[in-house]
Amino acid sequence: MATVWQCQGVTSASTAGAVRQGSLRELNLAVVLRRIAAAERPPSRAEIAAGTGLTRATVSAVVDDLIAGRLVAEADPAPRTGAGRPARGLVLAADGPAGLGLEVNVDYLAACVVDLTGAVRHHVVRRADLRPLSPADALDRLAALAAEARAAAVHDGLTLAGAALAVPGLVGDGGLVRLAPNLGWRDVDVPGLLAGHPLAEPVDGIPPLVVDNEANLAALGELHAGPPGSASFLHISGEIGIGAGIVLDGVLYRGARGWSGELGHIPVHPEGRPCRCGGRGCLERYAGQEAVLAAAGLSGGELPADTAATRLADLAAADDPATLAALADAGTALGVAVAGVVNLLDLDTVVLGGGYAPLAPWLAPPVVAEISRRVLTAAWSPVTVRPAALGAQSAAVGGAASVARRIIERPVGWLARSG
Amino acid sequence: MATVWQCQGVTSASTAGAVRQGSLRELNLAVVLRRIAAAERPPSRAEIAAGTGLTRATVSAVVDDLIAGRLVAEADPAPRTGAGRPARGLVLAADGPAGLGLEVNVDYLAACVVDLTGAVRHHVVRRADLRPLSPADALDRLAALAAEARAAAVHDGLTLAGAALAVPGLVGDGGLVRLAPNLGWRDVDVPGLLAGHPLAEPVDGIPPLVVDNEANLAALGELHAGPPGSASFLHISGEIGIGAGIVLDGVLYRGARGWSGELGHIPVHPEGRPCRCGGRGCLERYAGQEAVLAAAGLSGGELPADTAATRLADLAAADDPATLAALADAGTALGVAVAGVVNLLDLDTVVLGGGYAPLAPWLAPPVVAEISRRVLTAAWSPVTVRPAALGAQSAAVGGAASVARRIIERPVGWLARSG
DNA sequence: CCATTTAATTCAACCACTGAACAAATTGCG
């Protein structure tokens, strides 16, 4: 009776491999670095030792490695501590490795560079309607933008350690874009088309290029930029489709096959309006960009997402009745779907991102109303609904930040780079 | 002896503590033990070494510790390997620590003992209507049942290392049952009421008693008993309320506050039937036990769940038209909600458990229909809908198995017990 | 100016893994 206790998932946390001798240092490098990254103010070696349970001797040795590897620097001025020898505060290095974030969307390309501290060191958005272009041409332009960003990073003394590309669509294994309906892409082999463009210097443990869903990376951006403490949240990207990134306990959940977050096709009126997915009454048909524009009396189903959102926000700010009604209805539909999600996942925060970010003043109230009406546990603990901290550009930033985060989670790859 | 009563906390991935010197052994004990637990057939020390990357010397030393601690035993007969010195197969010990699973439900109490290998060594169900009893009286009876189970375990040479209690309701920190509507419990301090009843011998790292939602533990039972490969699934417990346990990548997801899985209050008809939760159109009002019984023309809203389910199954098997229609409608409503969940979480398996298990032949087809109609990615990869492997009794077994699983995940606690 | 206090480093000791050599136990071939 062979009983299987643990099924190997796609990325299981408990798949921790064997701990060899050197792993000890590897693990402690990560522990100390995480501690420095998570601290409110620059901690001293002694504080880290007290907080982690390691000895001061060990912490000193580990910190030496981190400083030698340009991952950590000593902060000045030193924090005041009172009597005794003054502590030397430790901060993440601002001149070490950095992540490159890229985004391809319907009407713009974006590239940004985020360093270890989380600071956005470089950010370019190039507006252009990409729908007429072939995937190869679009990616060529993206590569040019990436090269610019890389040059800027090098100029700042940074080293790009990896890149993440956000795409508005379903992404399969190996960076294959299965379907990006609004771009008109289908089965596009992004890594293949980008081969030859050196986007980043390969670092052990950091893939040179990760392709991911735009909503996923935007959620990571929110995790990175948002206030600490909300480690379980739903980040909703309201565009033509409605995607969502799910962060549970500080970890992005990608689903069994990497296709989680299809919030737009949650049924809100089971026998309601037919949807292009084949179902009926999907959320997208009530709170998607096209539906809201139509309800507000605007015809531009082909408007870019942020243009549409700002136009709606302008009209709503001017108290246009049709727009206000359209947003109220969309918010209610969104609230119904979100209430279901919160009931299921017990989230404490819902973030309105993408095109929803500028509309949050009008969307959030009905969403909150539906949540408090329908969520059983809302009485015990309130659910926060707030706009995305990074706004519409969070996917590129989130991608770049995810690269930096990976280095913090496993610094040995970077340290092994060149000695 | 001061025993610490605690609830299964929300474990954050980033709380990974420092790796002290001894942790190295601690981690490798877990690595080797997991390997033995996950293997199809008893592996040899050499196979473990090859599979993990550890040296044979290290594996031998680790295995010696595990055998000395009665967590592992050498299997006989030894597996045939061909030429060379014959390997000595390693299996999980059947006479070491074991977990105690308990369940309080509307019309029965249950206790079971599961050993490390996953075998159910003892299982008692005591039928009784618990609703007239006070929580204290009910828990007294439960404690008596637990004492019996403990005696049986000791008789078998087992040592109980912890207990898990399944309750049909919301469980807060510290084992406080906030609300168990069908039991009529509200803010019941279970650990306080059970103080003095030695349910298990405290083991470092294994809380003596964990109180958890019935649906959560049932999902763990399914993870334990179900076929391997489905490490991300939704386990639905259809009772008077509809709860769900969410297993993602082999890990039970509890939610930010431990209250995940309220599937019953997902809206399926936003302005439909009013629900006692204050919302309208909750799934529970269309697929909950009361709704189905009423639709089938049965009045017994107070029937125990399994009785109601078997009665419905009998009627359906006899082709009773009203029952068939009621189940079809319930299945459709369930399918709408589940389709939303699958769209959101990209699950590959949905398990019908609790009272739904015997009704699966009639519920599964409409659920599958709604999924294939509404789930965008169903075209790429099918979603399996199946009845629970353990049936209605999975919560107690799942709780007991979760205790055993904890020992496998962190054996050092058990090994430190008494030398 | 000196006692006090806290931070960081140094250093011998120790723990657990490493790698190679060795012993054990079986198969297969002459």
Place this chain on the structure above:
DNA sequence: CGCAATTTGTTCAGTGGTTGAATTAAATGG
């Protein structure tokens, strides 16, 4: 039957990295 081949498991000196105490460093305060 005997011996080479083969694979398993153990022994043992060696090493990397943590440990804990002692030591040095650098400030405050009376």
